[in-house]
Structures are given as C-alpha cells and as structure tokens.
Amino acid sequence: MTDTMFATDVSALDAADPLAPFRERFQLREGLIYLDGNSLGALPKATGERLAEVIGGEWGEGLITSWLEALWSTAPRRIGDKIGRLLGAKPGEIVATDSTSVNIFKALTAALSLRDERTVILSEATNFPTDVYMMQGVEAFSGGRVKAVTVAPDAIVDALTDDVAVLLLTQVHYKSGRVRDMAAITRAAHEAGALVVWDLSHSAGAIPVDLNGANADFAIGCGYKFLNGGPGAPAYLFAAARHHAATPVLSGWFGHARPFAFEEDYDPAAGIERFQCGTPPVLGLAALEVGVDLMLEADMAEVRRKSLALGDLFIEQMQPLCDAYGFELVSAQDHATRGSQVAYAHPQGYQIVQALKEYDVIADFRAPDILRFGLTPLYLRYRDMVETARRLEKVCATRAWDKPQYHQRAAVT
Amino acid sequence: MTDTMFATDVSALDAADPLAPFRERFQLREGLIYLDGNSLGALPKATGERLAEVIGGEWGEGLITSWLEALWSTAPRRIGDKIGRLLGAKPGEIVATDSTSVNIFKALTAALSLRDERTVILSEATNFPTDVYMMQGVEAFSGGRVKAVTVAPDAIVDALTDDVAVLLLTQVHYKSGRVRDMAAITRAAHEAGALVVWDLSHSAGAIPVDLNGANADFAIGCGYKFLNGGPGAPAYLFAAARHHAATPVLSGWFGHARPFAFEEDYDPAAGIERFQCGTPPVLGLAALEVGVDLMLEADMAEVRRKSLALGDLFIEQMQPLCDAYGFELVSAQDHATRGSQVAYAHPQGYQIVQALKEYDVIADFRAPDILRFGLTPLYLRYRDMVETARRLEKVCATRAWDKPQYHQRAAVT
Numbered sequence: 130m131t132d133t134m135f136a137t138d139v140s141a142l143d144a145a146d147p148l149a150p151f152r153e154r155f156q157l158r159e160g161l162i163y164l165d166g167n168s169l170g171a172l173p174k175a176t177g178e179r180l181a182e183v184i185g186g187e188w189g190e191g192l193i194t195s196w197l198e199a200l201w202s203t204a205p206r207r208i209g210d211k212i213g214r215l216l217g218a219k220p221g222e223i224v225a226t227d228s229t230s231v232n233i234f235k236a237l238t239a240a241l242s243l244r245d246e247r248t249v250i251l252s253e254a255t256n257f258p259t260d261v262y263m264m265q266g267v268e269a270f271s272g273g274r275v276k277a278v279t280v281a282p283d284a285i286v287d288a289l290t291d292d293v294a295v296l297l298l299t300q301v302h303y304k305s306g307r308v309r310d311m312a313a314i315t316r317a318a319h320e321a322g323a324l325v326v327w328d329l330s331h332s333a334g335a336i337p338v339d340l341n342g343a344n345a346d347f348a349i350g351c352g353y354k355f356l357n358g359g360p361g362a363p364a365y366l367f368a369a370a371r372h373h374a375a376t377p378v379l380s381g382w383f384g385h386a387r388p389f390a391f392e393e394d395y396d397p398a399a400g401i402e403r404f405q406c407g408t409p410p411v412l413g414l415a416a417l418e419v420g421v422d423l424m425l426e427a428d429m430a431e432v433r434r435k436s437l438a439l440g441d442l443f444i445e446q447m448q449p450l451c452d453a454y455g456f457e458l459v460s461a462q463d464h465a466t467r468g469s470q471v472a473y474a475h476p477q478g479y480q481i482v483q484a485l486k487e488y489d490v491i492a493d494f495r496a497p498d499i500l501r502f503g504l505t506p507l508y509l510r511y512r513d514m515v516e517t518a519r520r521l522e523k524v525c526a527t528r529a530w531d532k533p534q535y536h537q538r539a540a541v542t
Numbered sequence: 543m544t545d546t547m548f549a550t551d552v553s554a555l556d557a558a559d560p561l562a563p564f565r566e567r568f569q570l571r572e573g574l575i576y577l578d579g580n581s582l583g584a585l586p587k588a589t590g591e592r593l594a595e596v597i598g599g600e601w602g603e604g605l606i607t608s609w610l611e612a613l614w615s616t617a618p619r620r621i622g623d624k625i626g627r628l629l630g631a632k633p634g635e636i637v638a639t640d641s642t643s644v645n646i647f648k649a650l651t652a653a654l655s656l657r658d659e660r661t662v663i664l665s666e667a668t669n670f671p672t673d674v675y676m677m678q679g680v681e682a683f684s685g686g687r688v689k690a691v692t693v694a695p696d697a698i699v700d701a702l703t704d705d706v707a708v709l710l711l712t713q714v715h716y717k718s719g720r721v722r723d724m725a726a727i728t729r730a731a732h733e734a735g736a737l738v739v740w741d742l743s744h745s746a747g748a749i750p751v752d753l754n755g756a757n758a759d760f761a762i763g764c765g766y767k768f769l770n771g772g773p774g775a776p777a778y779l780f781a782a783a784r785h786h787a788a789t790p791v792l793s794g795w796f797g798h799a800r801p802f803a804f805e806e807d808y809d810p811a812a813g814i815e816r817f818q819c820g821t822p823p824v825l826g827l828a829a830l831e832v833g834v835d836l837m838l839e840a841d842m843a844e845v846r847r848k849s850l851a852l853g854d855l856f857i858e859q860m861q862p863l864c865d866a867y868g869f870e871l872v873s874a875q876d877h878a879t880r881g882s883q884v885a886y887a888h889p890q891g892y893q894i895v896q897a898l899k900e901y902d903v904i905a906d907f908r909a910p911d912i913l914r915f916g917l918t919p920l921y922l923r924y925r926d927m928v929e930t931a932r933r934l935e936k937v938c939a940t941r942a943w944d945k946p947q948y949h950q951r952a953a954v955t
Contacts, residue, residue, distance in 0.1 A: 156602040165606045172602035180593055180825070188773055189569040189585035193578045193904060201773055228820025230794030231644055238683060254806060259795035259820065262808035266793030270651060272687055279806070353821070360601055360614055360824035380679030381643030382672035391909050393667060393692070395675035407641025407672065408766070411773035412593070412825045491606060496804050 139442070142511040147428075148435055151507040154423060155357075162513045162520075164492045167331060167470050167503030170357030176419045183415045204414045205363075205383075205405055211421045212356070212365050215429065216329065216348070217339035222367055224401045225352065225414060229330060229364040231379070232349040233263040233297070235404055236366060239375035240295035240324040240347055241267070241275065247294035247323070254279040257303045260328055264297060282307075286314065289321035296323050300338070301331035301468035304495045306460040308336065308468050312343035319344065324372075330354060333365075334424045335469035336433055340367055347372065355469065355505060356424060358417030366404045373400055381406030427507060435506035436469040439514055443471050443502065446518035454525040459499060469504045480530030481521070487529070488520035552855070555924040560841075561848055564920040567836060568770075575926045575933070577905045580744060580883050580916030583770030589832045596828045617827045618776075618796075618818055624834045625769070625778050628842065629742065629761070630752035635780055637814045638765065638827060642743060642777040644792065645762040646676040646710070648817055649779060652788035653708035653737040653760055654680070654688065660707035660736070667692040670716045673741055677710060695720075699727065702734035709736050713751070714744035714881035717908045719873040721749065721881050725756040732757065737785075743767060746778075747837045748882035749846055753780055760785065768882065768918060769837060771830030779817045786813055794819030840920060848919040849882040852927055856884050856915065859931035867938040872912060882917045893943030894934070900942070901933035 143149060156172045157163060163171055187199040196202045209223035216223070226232070237250055250264045256279070264277035280288045285298065296318050300309050311327060318325045327348040332338050334355030340348055346369055352362030368375065380395045382388045383405040387396070397403035440460070450456050451473075459472040475481060475498060482494040493501040502517070524530065556562060569585045570576060576584060600612040609615045622636035629636070639645070650663055663677045669692070677690035693701045698711065709731050713722050724740060731738045740761040745751050747768030753761055759782055765775030781788065793808045795801045796818040800809070810816035853873070863869050864886075872885040888894060888911060895907040906914040915930070937943065 156598070158603060163605060169601075169606045169609075171605065172597065177594060177597045177602075180597060181590060184585065184590045184593060184772070184829075185569070188582075189590075190571060192576060192584065193582045193906070194899075195773070196582075227644065228640070228794065228823075230796075230820035231640065231792060234792055258798070258801075258804050258806065261806060262793045262795055262798065265808045266791045269789055269793070270683075270791040272685070274685055351821075359597070360608070361821045361827075363823070364820070376682055378679045378683040379644060379647055380675045380682070381641065382675055383643075385671070385675065388671075391671050393671065393674060395678045407643035407777070408764075408774045410641075410776070410823055410826050412775075412829055413823050414774075416597075416825055486607075493606070 139511045139515050142438070146435065146511070147431055148506050149510070151427060152510065155508045157508060160489050162490045162517050163508070164490065164502045164517065166505035166508070167335070167354050167501070168493050169353055169360055170355060170420065170505065171508055173357055173419050173423050175423070176359065176416050179415055179419050180412065183412060201409065201411050204411065204418070205409050206402060208414055208418050208421060209365055209401065211418070211425060212333065213367070214425060215333055215338065216367065217341050218367050219341065219370065221400050222370055223365050224404050225363050225365045225417060226405045226409065227364060229349055229351045230259045230263055232364050232366040233260055233326070233328070234267065235377060235379050236326040236347040236349050236368070237264065237267055237295060237297060238378040239368065239372065239404070240326060242376040243372060244294035244324060247292055248274060248276055249293045250275060250277050250295050250297060251285070251288055251293045252279050252297045253282045253285055255282060255302070255304070256297070256299055257328065257330070260297055260299065286317045289318055289323055291322060293321060293323040295326060297326045297328065299328040299330065301336065303331055304459070304472060304499050304501065306331070306468040306470040306472055308466045311338070311345065315343050315345055331468055331470070335436065337429045341369070345369060352417045352420070356417065357420035359413065359420070361413070362417045363410055363413045368401060368404055373403065377403050379406040383407060383409065423507070432506045436504050437464050437467070439504045439506065439509060439511065440467060440471050442511055443514040443518065446515055447473065450518065450522055450525060471502045471504065473500045474498045475500060477530045480535040481524055483535035484524045484529035484532070485521060488523060490517055490520050552924045552928050555851070559848065559924070560844055561919050562923070564840060565923065568921045570921060573902050575903045575930050576921070577903065577915040577930065579918035579921070580748070580767050580914070581906050582766055582773055583768060583833065583918065584921055586770055586832050586836050588836070589772065589829050592828055592832050593825065596825060614822065614824050617824065617831070618822050619815060621827055621831050621834060622778055622814065624831070624838060625746065626780070627838060628746055628751065629780065630754050631780050632754065632783065634813050635783055636778050637817050638776050638778045638830060639818045639822065640777060642762055642764045643672045643676055645777050645779040646673055646739070646741070647680065648790060648792055649739040649760040649762050649781070650677065650680055650708060650710060651791040652781065652785065652817070653739060655789040656785060657707035657737060660705055661687060661689055662706045663688060663690050663708050663710060664698070664701055664706045665692050665710045666695045666698055668695060668715070668717070669710070669712055670741065670743070673710055673712065699730045702731055702736055704735060706734060706736040708739060710739045710741065712741040712743065714749065716744055717872070717885060717912050717914065719744070719881040719883040719885055721879045724751070724758065728756050728758055744881055744883070748849065750842045754782070758782060765830045765833070769830065770833035772826065772833070774826065775830045776823055776826045781814060781817055786816065790816050792819040796820060796822065836920070845919045849917050850877050850880070852917045852919065852922060852924065853880060853884050855924055856927040856931065859928055860886065863931065863935055863938060884915045884917065886913045887911045888913060890943040893948040894937055896948035897937045897942035897945070898934060901936060903930055903933050
C-alpha cells in the first residue's frame with residue numbers, strides 16, 4: 130500500500146471536514162478506531178454530566194415532584210419530537226419509549242387493527258432477527274388469525290398479495306447495509322392495500338429519512354446506534370397522524386388519555402401518547418436526549434455526504450486486501466443503496482474481527498461470515514479508514530486469526 | 543398534642559432502631575419528610591457514583607465490548623436473582639426487564655397459553671389502573687377469545703369460576719395499602735383451575751414475600767418504589783420454574799435461546815430468559831441494582847417490624863386530627879392486612895397534600911380523596927411520624943387548603 134500518498138490526501142480531507150469538530154464532543158480513547166457505532170454509539174461527553182444532574186438533582190432533590198417539575202412525564206413526547214426532526218416526522222408523530230422489539234409489537238398490532246380483514250404480516254427472511262421473532266409472537270398469540278410470512282429480499286413487492294395486512298421492513302439492512310427505497314416500497318404496499326412498518330434502527334442519524342415524504346404509516350427504531358443514546362437506550366415509535374386511531378394492544382397507563390386520573394377503563398390518548406405503555410425510563414431517556422441533541426446540531430446532508438466519502442475511501446483501501454486475502458464486498462458500491470456501513474464477507478470473519486481488537490480496531494461480526502464496519506461521521510476521520518485497512522493488513526499478513534485465543538467466544542449484539 | 547411526651551418516647555425509638563444507619567445511605571435534604579417512597583423511592587448515595595462508572599467506564603471506554611466484559615447482557619438475570627432473594631424466588635425465576643405494564647402483558651399471555659381452554663382474565667375493579675388496562679388490551683386483541691372481567695374486591699374468590707384462566711391481583715393495594723393473603727388466594731385459584739399473576743409493586747422491599755411458599759405462578763412488579771431503583775426503573779417478572787414452557791408473545795431477540803446466533807426463527811430460551819424481549823436498558827438496570835443491593839443489606843423481618851411500628855405511631859398521632867378535622871383511616875389497623883403505607887380519606891385530600899409541601903412534607907394523593915403516606919423503614923425515623931402529624935395539624939389549623947394555589951394542578955404518578 131502506498132502509505133505516503135494516501136496519508137497526504139487524507140490529511141487534506143480531514144482538514145476540510147466540516148463535521149470534524151464533533152469528534153471532540155465524544156469520549157474516545159486515543160489510538161482506538163471504533164467502527165461499531167452502528168451497534169453501540171460512542172459516549173457523548175455531555176452525557177455523564179447530564180445524568181449526574183438527573184440523578185443527584187432531579188431524582189435526589191426533586192424526588193417525586195420531578196415528574197412535573199423536571200418534565201419527566203412529557204420526556205417521551207419531547208424527545209420523540211426531536212427524533213422526528215431527523216426523520217421527517219411532524220411534532221406529535223413520534224414517541225421515545227420501550228425497546229425496539231416492544232415497539233415492533235405495538236406497530237404491527239396497530240397496523241393489524243387498521244386492516245383487520247387481512248391476515249398476513251410480511252417481511253424478508255434475512256431481516257434483523259427480532260423483527261421476525263416479534264411477527265412470529267403475534268402469529269402464535271393470534272390463535273390462527275394472523276400469519277407471519279417471510280420471503281426472499283427481492284421477492285417483497287411481488288409478495289404483496291391482497292391478504293397482506295402489514296409489511297415489516299428494515300430500511301438499512303443490519304448486515305449488508307443495503308438501503309431500501311422507502312417511498313417506492315410504501316407506494317407499492319399501499320397500492321396493494323397493505324400498511325408498512327419501517328425499522329429505522331440503522332437509518333436514524335445515519336442517512337436522511339423523510340417519513341412523511343414517503344407517506345409512511347408506522348416506523349420504529351433504536352436509540353443506541355447512530356443516535357448515541359447509550360446501551361439499551363429507549364427506542365422510538367412513529368405513527369403517521371392519520372393512524373392515531375389505531376388500537377394499542379399494549380394499553381398501559383401512560384397511553385391513557387388521563388393517566389393520573391386513575392380511571393377504571395382504558396381510554397387511549399388521542400395522539401401519539403397512546404403508543405406509550407408503562408412508566409417512562411427517565412435515566413435512559415435523559416441519556417438518549419443528549420445523543421439526539423448532539424445529532425441535531427449536525428447537518429444530516431453533510432453527515433450523509435461524509436458517510437459515503439468515508440465508505441468510498443475504505444472500499445478503495447480494502448481493494449488490495451480483497452485481492453490478496455479474499456475479502457468480498459457485500460455492501461453496495463452504489464451510493465443510493467449503501468447505508469452508513471461497509472460489510473465484507475470472509476470465511477475467517479469472526480477470528481479476524483477478534484484479532485483486530487489487538488490492533489485497537491473495534492469492528493463487528495455477524496454470522497455466518499460478515500465483517501461489519503460502521504461509519505459514524507460525527508466521530509470518525511478519513512485517516513481512520515486508511516489506518517483500519519493498514520491494521521487489517523497486519524492481521525492478514527501474520528495470519529493472526531490462526532491464534533487459538535480468537536476462537537473462544539460467541540459474538541455479541 | 544402532648545409534644546413532650548411523644549418527643550421523649552420517639553427519641554428512644556430512634557436511638558434503638560437497628561435500621562437507623564441506613565438513612566445516611568440515602569440523599570435526603572435536611573428538614574424534608576419524604577412519605578412518597580412508595581411512589582418513587584429516594585436516591586441511594588451510591589447510585590450516582592455507580593452510574594458515572596457505567597457511563598464513563600463501561601460505555602465510554604469499554605464500548606461494545608461491555609456487553610460481555612461488563613456483564614451487561616446477563617444483568618437482567620443477575621438482578622432478577624437478587625430481587626428473588628427478597629421475594630422467596632429461586633435463582634432463575636426472576637428477570638429484571640421492561641416496564642411493569644409490559645411485564646403484566648407477558649405474564650397474562652403466558653398464563654393464557656397454559657390455560658388455553660379457558661377465556662377469562664379476572665381482577666378486582668379497584669386494582670391499579672395499568673393492571674386492568676393491560677387486561678383490556680389483551681381482550682381487545684384476542685378477537686373475542688379472551689374476556690377481561692373485574693369484580694368487587696371481596697368478590698374475587700367467588701368469581702373463580704371454571705372459565706377463569708388467570709387471576710391478576712395486587713398483593714398490597716396501591717390506595718388502601720390492604721394486604722392480600724397470597725397463599726390462600728393462590729390456593730383457591732389453583733383449586734378452581736386458574737393461575738395467578740401477582741403484582742408486587744407495593745410489596746417488594748416493603749413486606750416479606752414468599753412466592754414459592756405461596757406456590758405462586760407468575761408475579762410482576764416495579765423497581766422504582768421500595769427498591770429505590772430510580773424513576774421509571776426497569777420492572778421484573780417472576781415465573782415459577784414449572785411454568786417456563788409458557789409461550790412468550792413478546793418474543794424479542796433477548797428471549798431467544800441463542801440471541802447472538804441471529805437465527806431466522808424464534809426459539810425461546812429454556813429458562814426465565816424467555817421472558818425478556820428487547821435489548822436490556824443498561825443504565826436503568828445499573829441504578830436498579832444499587833437499590834436492590836442496598837435493600838438486601840437489610841433484614842426484611844426487621845424492615846417489616848419497623849414499618850408496622852412507624853404506621854402504628856402515625857395512626858396514634860393522627861387520631862386527634864381525625865377527631866378534629868375529619869380524616870378517616872382507610873388502611874387497616876390490623877398488622878396482617880396493612881402494607882407499608884397508611885392512607886386516610888379526606889374531602890380536601892388533594893389540597894392538603896399540596897399544602898403539606900409548604901411544610902416540607904411530601905405525601906401523595908390518589909383520586910378521589912385519598913392521602914397516602916408511604917412508610918420506608920430504611921430512611922424514615924419515628925420522629926418523622928410525630929413531626930408529620932404536627933405539620934399536618936398546622937395545615938388544618940390554618941385551613942391552608944383554602945388557598946387558591948393548591949387548586950391548580952393535576953396530581954402525578
């Protein structure tokens with residue numbers, strides 16, 4: 130590899146990067162290259178201080194009064210509105226609440242309540258597992274009324290037959306990073322009489338999203354990836370305003386029209402609040418809000434531009450390794466269908482990702498053979514792309530993956 | 543009131559209190575009397591430091607590796623086992639996860655899957671609202687298969703007809719503090735062929751509970767009351783080992799037998815892990831664990847003894863106010879049926895609770911007319927009981943509740 134030439138180019142790219150100042154807003158150890166921000170985003174420096182304030186001040190001093198005084202009870206809606214600005218939603222269409230999995234259940238059952246003459250929940254077979262698992266749970270509970278069906282990724286549109294009530298699809302695929310055309314698929318689903326639930330876990334904060342521009346019905350997604358909300362951060366749920374009459378199955382007290390009136394019968398709130406269920410997780414929401422606020426400071430068009438440029442550079446740098454060591458690009462070269470990650474297949478993928486840690490690069494492995502490199506434009510530099518390829522070459526040149534210590538453990542999240 | 547006499551007695555009680563040292567483990571402002579720990583428990587001093595470590599160290603430095611290295615992925619089970627020691631559960635019968643409301647849904651649907659020839663979910667009409675709301679959501683989704691039925695509190699056992707699949711009952715009533723006989727009711731339900739889901743939100747950390755001694759089936763409860771886990775803390779779910787084959791409807795990836803194998807079909811974990819759903823909320827779990835660890839340092843028999851003594855003293859101190867101002871004791875005098883709170887009815891209850899804040903007493907109001915005084919033996923002193931009655935007398939003597947500022951806002955949580 131021609132180190133000197135790239136080093137020069139790359140320094141210029143970093144120097145000209147308008148997003149470069151964001152890096153120092155995150156806690157990142159010197160030397161570490163963190164390419165797993167699409168699994169768990171890095172820690173914003175402001176989060177620790179904010180949580181100390183919420184814990185010591187709002188909880189410790191304010192105690193129960195903070196539900197009103199510190200605006201805890203409206204945090205899910207407030208943070209939802211902020212996330213909405215990243216996703217092309219109107220205020221009052223998103224609530225930050227529960228986990229992604231639980232929100233999938235809510236969105237699917239809400240959609241089913243709007244299409245109760247239809248029976249099928251459709252998805253692609255290689256969707257993120259929890260999406261399909263949640264569909265299967267709905268099927269199991271439905272007593273035969275509902276069927277969870279998965280088809281090959283490219284067969285989705287053809288599978289939109291007139292028994293499909295709802296299509297559940299992830300916009301950016303968790304392994305390949307492939308981007309779906311949200312507007313086109315939503316249109317096809319609507320023409321077939323079906324609704325769509327979009328999983329935006331790998332979209333929010335990673336690529337520009339325009340839910341209302343695509344006429345989306347429902348969406349859900351995760352707070353701990355590109356939104357940097359912290360491990361197991363609360364997730365979010367979008368319901369287009371026209372669907373706010375859908376029946377919530379998870380009809381907890383925080384979805385009630387008057388939660389603090391302690392009425393005996395469930396009467397769902399008129400707006401997006403009905404998609405809440407239990408008491409909001411205040412600590413998790415506070416950390417999520419810091420991450421979302423930070424993301425809102427950035428121009429999403431610029432984030433996308435840099436993400437693609439980082440990916441292009443990395444793909445270029447990886448070409449010699451593909452030739453020499455058999456890596457195979459799984460992500461698209463094409464910008465329109467590539468999310469904010471680049472994935473390669475390699476038979477020793479798991480061991481290579483383990484070995485890379487010794488060189489202070491954290492990437493991700495997804496079974497059976499995918500190395501996943503997450504691109505987070507707020508805290509990655511162009512030179513990190515060059516340096517990653519360099520360190521990966523060292524791993525390959527020494528066949529580090531043959532060492533037994535890289536064969537011991539199961540991969541995680 | 544005979545101040546001097548009580549002051550003397552009470553100092554002796556505080557001096558002899560074996561739980562007195564726990565008070566300084568909590569952050570509590572001097573002068574404040576906090577009687578709402580049954581709504582939101584006070585802040586353990588250790589929580590801030592622990593969260594700083596989780597945020598700055600485990601998340602900030604460890605990043606994604608902390609799912610294994612910092613034991614995040616097994617925290618729900620570890621903390622569940624700790625809660626189990628307070629509740630008479632065996633290791634592997636409790637998991638800390640999701641909200642109480644979501645766990646009610648899981649427990650109800652799991653129980654229904656074990657009694658699928660039966661159709662009724664039974665509860666009492668005055669149960670905590672979210673319990674009944676969640677039942678109503680199951681009914682709404684069941685397409686006519688399941689019926690949510692509520693009856694008067696004293697009619698529960700008679701209502702255990704042979705169509706009842708599951709009884710959902712709160713052990714300690716949120717308003718009155720009345721304690722149900724868990725063993726006797728469970729026995730009656732089993733004799734009628736039904737299962738029972740116990741809501742332990744006002745039990746855990748408040749009264750001794752013996753789930754397996756009562757042959758309990760399922761239980762759920764909240765982490766932010768007597769367990770001092772923080773606002774919106776993760777809740778927990780108990781499933782007796784004999785019920786671990788029940789079908790989870792909320793079939794998220796963390797309930798899968800091999801969550802990180804990313805398999806296409808849902809295959810529930812063999813044990814309590816199947817009652818997890820999405821990615822665990824790490825920050826909330828860390829705060830909950832601090833609260834549970836602190837509670838585990840105390841002897842629950844001693845906690846109960848002091849709770850009842852605090853209640854007896856408060857009832858004694860309140861007698862003159864009942865006579866003079868019309869407070870009416872709603873909680874039982876009888877120890878066997880009184881939880882860790884004392885409730886009074888008063889027509890101006892809401893305004894009185896508001897006015898008490900001016901005297902630095904935080905109590906709680908529950909519609910339509912209940913003043914609720916939560917007794918948390920780890921951080922309340924005997925003298926706080928005397929002082930509360932004294933301050934309440936001032937509110938009454940000056941008819942502070944007539945002031946317009948106490949009529950403005952809705953009560954919260």
